Amino acid sequence: MLDADFFRRWMAVTSAAVDREAEWLTALDSPIGDADHGSNLQRGFGAVRAALDEEPPVTPGAVLTRSGRLLISTVGGASGPLYGTLLRRTGKALGDAPEVSREQLAEALRTGVDAVRQLGGAAPGDKTMIDALVPAVDALGDSFAAARAAAEEGAVATTPLLARKGRASYLGERSIGHQDPGATSAALLIAGLAEASGTSEAGEASGE
Amino acid sequence: MLDADFFRRWMAVTSAAVDREAEWLTALDSPIGDADHGSNLQRGFGAVRAALDEEPPVTPGAVLTRSGRLLISTVGGASGPLYGTLLRRTGKALGDAPEVSREQLAEALRTGVDAVRQLGGAAPGDKTMIDALVPAVDALGDSFAAARAAAEEGAVATTPLLARKGRASYLGERSIGHQDPGATSAALLIAGLAEASGTSEAGEASGE
Amino acid sequence: MLINVPETVVADALRGMASAHPELAVDVENRVIVRRDAPLAGKVGLVSGGGSGHEPLHGGFVGPGMLSAACPGEVFTSPVPDQMVRAAAAVDSGAGVLFVVKNYTGDVLNFDMAAELAEDEGIQVAKVLVDDDVAVTDSLYTAGRRGTGATLFVEKIAGAAAEEGQPLERVEALARQVNENSRSFGVALTAVTTPAKGSPTFDLPAGELELGIGIHGEPGRERRPMMTSGEIAEAAVDAILADITPRNPVLVLVNGMGATPLLELYGFNAEVQRVLGERGVPVARILVGNYVTSLDMAGASVTLCQVDEETLRLWDAPVRTPGLRWGM
């Protein structure tokens, strides 16, 4: 089972991953966006980490709703409300259970992803974070590692797509041939689950 | 003797030389000035050539006073009033004689150069057009070719000087190591005398 | 860049605005710029905001006759709902607040959240989306057109109406009308350098330009070999006229993206006016300058806004802001 500690670790490792990859995310956001995705998420997850350190919520749901609200209050841009909603709705779906199973998380995350789809209006194939999140949620029933692999695959698969949502859509045909920054950061977030479970290679065994 | 035709030729070949070397003059004006000396003189001598073609003055003096006034009215910047004064005063000094000797021209040009010194306040060694004009006038008594050589030497010799007048003076020590654009164009003007005399190599023999 | 560190660029700018404009209340920490005299009894509050890097938009348009408050986000990043809620609360007199939102996913989502939160606090909120850029294909399946130069017209004209004491529905309707009657098209001659990235966001060789760019340093729809000012004016005006056929006179904004000298911008205006003349478009007013910028991008945009008697009167009405001022 996954306790609040696991979820705090998830946020912490995601924050570290975002710090590590910020330049890359911003570079991806340059040819088809406005060159801020890395710094946006750094600001947001930095604030999340600081707040969780200072006053650690005691349930999985509280960790995520708190984190989501913080992202909304600190990130701005498209990714702030979208990631904020993702975590907040996932957290809400987890309720106030002190521990949850990986299956429960998968189900809650699906609720969160649906909320993102509703909020942003993006469907799979529109070249957005959705393209990493949807396959990740589908694979999460199997294992963290499977989810991570699915998210990474989904992110890479955005490259040949024509963007229909977000800034990249302004470029029309010229958006083709570039990997979507939001799908890329979504893969980092999902990879954080495996990492937080302590066994990034053999995530299947742990976390339940 | 030098007739009005010679002076019109002088202006025409100078205009052609300025057209040919405009980019170089502007390039010289870039590191120690404001990158406009070439286009300034092109505009001015282009106007001179057009005006002299349209309504050719009939005395040497008139050619030069007319040219000088036109430079003043079309060039602007420092070089406009300075070159304009040079030609206007030289022309005035030539009076209304229908022909003048090289010696008379040398004397008149000295009056013109003195007027430039008075107007701009520059002395030899200040890294200005004066550094080409003064040795040229001194050598003009010998021959056009000698004047040309002296002017060119004077222009090249501005390179190690520290500028005390004009824009280059703002740079202080950093003006050292660059050839002065105005001294360079003055050498073109003086070289035009030899060219106009038809024997740029053996200028000594002609023009008198 | 003339900055301290990328992280403090927006806060530093707000400190600098605060000292230069004592007539504005600049809350550096919470990132809201508010008219000192707000709320004014019975007056609708006009609130806008967006990513920083487009100055004077929006903070420079706060003042009598224009915005009541502005919320600057990080560079090219829409502000967060907290800012907008705070701004709405600061300017609401009970007559309601109009959010002027440029149509970008980030801006729309954040302002939507803010509207919900503000309504929870009992503030009546209306929203108007600005989406004037004809370079972007408009469709139900995309993010739609983005908002650029028309924002200035919307904020000025709606601001004048609010200043006169017109009610929220009327101010909102006017803002919507101005947006519907406005179209823009922009070109870039250089890419932009954001403080966070520190190098140009894309590679644009000196002899080429991007047609159909936005205001966030994104590349345009098409890259072309360099064109003359006259050819660019034709491309921009014709792209607009392919989408709208003004029957009434238009306001013209010839807007610099930031690094294009005013000398060139005036020259560009001459060509824009020539083309408008040739196409038979009557011109009511012309504004030339850097108003809706994209940091240090070189380039320009053209916005046309068809006006009627009422909107022209409101355009001409006095305004007193750092970025736009006349009549007072």
Next chain:
Amino acid sequence: MLINVPETVVADALRGMASAHPELAVDVENRVIVRRDAPLAGKVGLVSGGGSGHEPLHGGFVGPGMLSAACPGEVFTSPVPDQMVRAAAAVDSGAGVLFVVKNYTGDVLNFDMAAELAEDEGIQVAKVLVDDDVAVTDSLYTAGRRGTGATLFVEKIAGAAAEEGQPLERVEALARQVNENSRSFGVALTAVTTPAKGSPTFDLPAGELELGIGIHGEPGRERRPMMTSGEIAEAAVDAILADITPRNPVLVLVNGMGATPLLELYGFNAEVQRVLGERGVPVARILVGNYVTSLDMAGASVTLCQVDEETLRLWDAPVRTPGLRWGM
């Protein structure tokens, strides 16, 4: 560059100004920009001019409360005497004309010639030289200090005095007083590209800056590795304070050279204000923006102008020009 051909840049800009500013009489062929209502009976005419590329200076400062006329030269090239004589004749009401001349050899020589010619035509002419740039060593044996940001203060304050009907000697004395009480210092982060040359006038790598630059794209006195906005503010303010010790409050102009975003300029102002505070310099008014520019140069300059009650009153007086406007 957003131009047609280098040769028509100034004429194109004047055509564009003419259409955007019907309140000005723009003579494109003869290159003079004149207030439509000139000459005004009994009013001193205020005429300035200089090379183009510094917009809005000077043409953008023509109008009630500031210049009567401006003469734009070619890019970075002082105008010719014919323009100034024509401008003087257009604005002289018999009360005389004041030439405001930035101290550059070209400007000085051409305005001197123009003054002689105008006097031949029976116009009373006075001249004031602006030479505020402390980066340039002042000496009898050099061209002296160049004129930069203080020009705006001289034109505004002398313009307000002229508008009030003050006589030529008084307007001239005020202009001189403003200049004597003003000092400037500028920095460049990039070199400038003139239309004629088409490439940067000198090589300035991204990680370096030039301290003590002028407004004609010339390199500065010193090249340094990139500094923070705060360090630049200290260098600029301290260079000025090494030369003048203001006892009275100062007007502060934080001026952009052209390509520096307003966002950065406001941030720079915050640092300038911090340094002025630390040095104990009282501040009366602050103006932040692109006023005395150098085409597409990135960078900024600081100008301080010590004022007394009278000059502060004249600074605050209404002005209505394309580039500076308040109170009307």
